[in-house]
Amino acid sequence: MKKLYLPLLLVLFVVGFASAQRTVSGTITDTEGEPLIGASVLVQGTGVGTVADFDGSYTLEVPEGSNVLVFSFTGYAQQEITLGASNVIDITLEEGVELGEVVITAIGLEANRRSLGYTVQNVDAGDIVASKETNLLNALSGKVAGVTVTSSNGSPGGSSSIRIRGNTSIGRSNSPLFVVDGVPIDNSEIFTNGTSTGGVDQSNRAIDINPNDIASVTVLKGPSATALYGVRAANGAIIITTKAGKEGKPQIDITARYSVDEVNKLPARQSLYAQGRPVGGVPIWRGPETAEGFSWGPAIADLEFDGSEYAYDQNGRLVPAGTGNGLPARAYDPYTYFKNGNTYDLNASVSGGNEFMRYFISGGNLSSTGTAPNADFERTSFRVKLDSDLSDKLSASMSANYINSGGFRLQRGSNVQGVMLGLLRNTPTFDIGNGKEGQEAADDPATYVLPDGSQRSYRAGVYDSPYWVSNKNPSTDRVNRIIGSTSASYKFTDWVNLTYRVGIDHYTDRRNGALDINPGRSDGLVEQNFISNTDISQDLLVTVSKNISPKIGFSSTVGGNAFSTDYYRHNATGTTLSAPNFYHISNATDIVADEIVNRKKLYGVYGTFDFNYDEYLFLNLTARNDWSSSLPKDNNTFQSYSASLGFAFTDALGLQNSTVLPYGKLRASYGVVGNDAPIYATSNYFGGALIGGDGFITTIQFPAYGTNAFERNVGLGNDQIVPEKTTTWELGGEFKFLRGRLGLDVTYFSSTSEDQIISVQLPASTGFTSVVQNAGKITNKGWEIIFDATPVVAGDFSWDVQANFTAIENTVEELAEGIDNIGLAGFTSTQSVVIPGQPYGVIWGDGFERTDNGDLVIGADGWPIASPDKQILGDPNPDFVLGIRNSFSYKGLTLSGLLDIRQGGDMWCGTCGIMNYFGVTEQSALERNDVVVFDGVTADGQVNNTPVALADPAAGLGAYYRVRYGFGYSEMEIYDTSWLRLRELTLSYNLPDAVLGSTFLKGATISLTGRNLWLKTDYPGVDPETNLTGSSNGFGLDYFNQPNTKSYSATVQLTF
């Protein structure tokens, strides 16, 4: 290997000395000699290229060192020409054959797209990088039919979840398998400092993949595509292929980006009423020192300052107008807390090779700051990929990827130590910034600490000031990760090939979280977590490829896989801190330590068998058998299998040269994939005793009182579990019309997931609260439509459209006998649940009593009546999602926009409910003096006509509409999240050869990108693309979630 280093080092120093170049010209025509207007010519491996003009002619400056031109045109086969002595290259492109696109399928096999009987969809590197997303998942949003991506919030390094063809499993993860260069990698989101509903949002680990390293992403959607992966790809698979070197002189690419982020949407607040509540029938101002939570005080216009010495406001206390110093009271805007975040992203790579060895080496650094002061995220990655042909028969490749990532995260969600809780509840008459804004306010302790050392916040430290959160409740994480793989292939004959591949994904994550001493309120806490996860996957496979007869082709791959995962977490939580501002475990007085060890092994044997008849009829059969350590000993094996058929009828009928429909293929497939059980679910255990049973306060954890104690776990073990099974059939077709200018890919699928392994809630009166059992059946049916078109090609101008449409109907068909409801995530008052006959994840919570025909039942006092029973309140599943990309290019200039449309889907705006309760929403000010008659009927069936005042001080706070039903009433806060958003808008410019000619650059591109620039939605909270519970199975919940962002970025990309 030593030999390798020298050329690589040389490469790094020799950059850019060559600048001589040649001019190549010619014409591009079809087989009939007609000019192909708009056909493109690219210098391979560079951004240098041009398009053919009206007579099909082109002229191109080819940089020195490059000698391969790539000719392509929609609907025609691509051709690569190696330059010889001549500078004139006339080329004839053949129709149709371009459809032989190579895609990566399960276990890293390559297949010709036309031979597949199921749908797969590719997203190429350009589309991923162009979205300027830190998190790879977000870069897929709107680009793949059948795929939905939800980012939980806009914090730097925030998590995202991805679903392929909807949710299929109640109890297990619904996240697809991620595979990088044949190696499955971990994409879990591990909550430590807090829970899924409160605490700190962590990254999902796919964030460690640098989008700049990706050559392409293939999405395998259904069991037919993924059966070879078996259980691990029960929810589909995201197959990532990274960039590899190509034979040729070293090429260096450098990309630099700068982005600015700002908050894109926040709930509307009132600025008319002061902090306070009615006392003795009259709203009075009660200042922060009273810890008053409500803003149901007097009108701000009726108040003035008294000029007294007052720690919470330099102008003094508030008194009725006319009794103070004449300085009118005012409302402050707490949203000045948010600042602009920014991101620097720098990437460099060098690639090249000779006939024996190709290399690709890259490094990247991304550094982001958040829209909330002090929040940040950083990712540094290095990658090396080597491919070598050691002999005619033996080839080997190896790749290694090191990532260091992590950041400073802020508390969020249901959590009095969170940013949004203290910020949104803040009363209009308290200036949280103390005269300053954003980072400047955050950097001045006087903003959030009073001279006596206690906290400066609108409730005197009951809820933390967001500025306190930014400084005093730190949570950091630092991941060190290595993803490496090695494979070797030996070609026995030209039709038998043996491959061995081993991949390791190992990371450690060191996390430190703390809540500083909040004098008079809390004695502080330090939480340390050390996490280590190691996934090892080995495959040994043999591929046979031989035609059975001249017309019947056959190929097959048979192999075995061994997978093991080993997760370890050590936690130490220390309470009662001794010194402030010191966030180390040694500062704690009481320390509790814990550890978690999760291990699993999975063995699989698999085979895939492909037959084709005359290159137009394709049959694929696959089978896999898995053995899993998490299943009961006597029943630990299960099977996945599939069959698919593809029929290219245009080829069968000899229509390839038709201009109307040169290509058409029909597909049909059927597949079954299993899913195993959670670990340790087969037996009962005794764990450390916890004293709890009160949702408002913390537990007592043994050891305590000088002894240890154990209790039988509340989860009942089950050694009778059988594997889950998802069966899918799909029908579809791909069509190319008008010489390929118009394309349509339609898929209908229907999947049924049975024997769902669910942690089923038991009546606690059994002595257990849950049991893992097979209990449930969910169906997903849906349409996936991909449409692409090139409506206009005129000279140098072209217009391309691509649209992805997804509509999924999801139904929970049945749950186990006697179970009518299983909670997925949320709070006892409002949850995302599964209920038979309903879509997955419906929102369920407190609602009003209604008559059989849906009218509200109104009490004799004129108020709607809260039902003692919980109800289904909304369905968070969208009716459809549609992503439409329009690209316009003229010479080197490209304008591209991705419009994202989501129709339907409800969300519980818990944030809105609590803000209404406290009287800080705009709504609560607008309706404050209203007297209304609620639509509905009284108990005797009469139409209600009793008026009620929504906020009558004389009746007391407990009688207010927004207070009387409790702490944010679920039914009042269910909203439709339909949206229309401009997810991406990019303007990019490839510098022409005329400019580059005199430099050492082979290519240069400058682009300006806007993300989320425009959003239209009726949802009253933050951007409705949000999810409190991160990548968990529950969704449709918004409770003091961090806001989302929009961003503007500029990128320069240079090729040497």
Next chain:
Amino acid sequence: MKYLSYILIITVLLFSACSEETFEELNTDPTQLSDVEMRLILPEILTQAAYNKGATPGRMAGIVMQQFEGFDAQQVAYTSYVIGSDAFNNYWNTGMYAGLLRSCQVLNDKAAEEGSTFYSGVAKTIMASEYGLLTSFFGNIPFSEALKGTENLKPSYDTQESVYNGVLAMLDQAISDLGSGTGYAGGDLIFDGDAAKWIATARALKARYQMHLQKRNGSAASDALSSISGAFTSLADQPTFNFGSAQIDNWSLGKFGLERPNTLVIANTFAERMDGDPRQGKYMVTDGTTWFYWENGNAELVWSVNNAAIPLISYVEVKFLEAEALARTGSDPSAALAEAITASMQQVGLAEADYADYVAANSDVSGLGMEEQVQKIIEEAYKGYYGYNFSESWSNFRRTGYPALTPDPNGSNGFNPSGGIPKRFPYVVGEAQTNADNLEAARAAQGGALLDVPVWAFE
């Protein structure tokens, strides 16, 4: 196809090479135990029993009985009786059935297997006591079919009458077990294995639940007096649990003060009632407008400090029970009442000089009729139970109507249509989700189970 057999052979070798542990070993959690000793089960039971007194049921009874009132958030809703099926879900699930009661059952079963009458006696004592509280809160509850795991995944609800009978029978069994009291090996955080003291505790508990049945059983008072004759006779001998002073082992009411500040405060009417009472400064502190039950670091507030000493049943209660039983059986309760009030004063750390006048002025009821005597006793118990025994103030109120309280003016709602002071706690959402048929049957058997429907014993 010969390569296929090669690959299978190689695959098998590959797997066996990397598999030093069997699947079964791998799927065994190394961080947990499959069985534990009894001495390691008991501490949880005792701690949870004490913790519950300041947790949801304690605080809610305090709100309903107008000793507390909500100042913010959920507690405001509770104050106007918006008490839904969420409110007690955690308490019912992990506090009781799959918590304390589960561990009592595990301990009792283990003790029976291993022949330790000490552990079975203590397990039964606590289990009976907690079932008694549970039925007083909810009426009909799962009892005879409860805690059987896979044997019965849908336990039905027993009538309150049969639960109370079961509780009293279980206490008798406990007393019998503790009579031999063998096999103690540690874990008794309250009496360190002193079986006699547990017997005295069980007898005191019997008296409590016998008096719960006073409206249903003509001999309740004399039964109670007979039980009290074997109960403990001093504050020193009552079963007291001592909490720690840190946020990880502190008393639940102290936790609530620290972790949910300013959401719950002392009700003004209770503060007024305590004006001039020597205990007022031990119960509450004011900023001039609002009375607080908790203040960070204020060691005077004995019922909200972190390291509170919480009796599972107090000598104060024994004496109040005795006073009421004496009154109801036609004897003069004055001496017992004086002793009850005195014990209450001593329990919060007051000296005789502080309370002698108050006791003298409030304990002589010899000249009153039976009903007036009972009223005085229950009103004094209302003050004497504050902070650690909210549930019994509420039981007393539901049984006797004392002290007279005015319902919250906004107290009529879907959970409490008639708007009066709640007569029971609502069943929990977890049972509605998982045991709906049995729950519905229980509701039907009691003529409904909204907050304004009385439970059988107190009807």
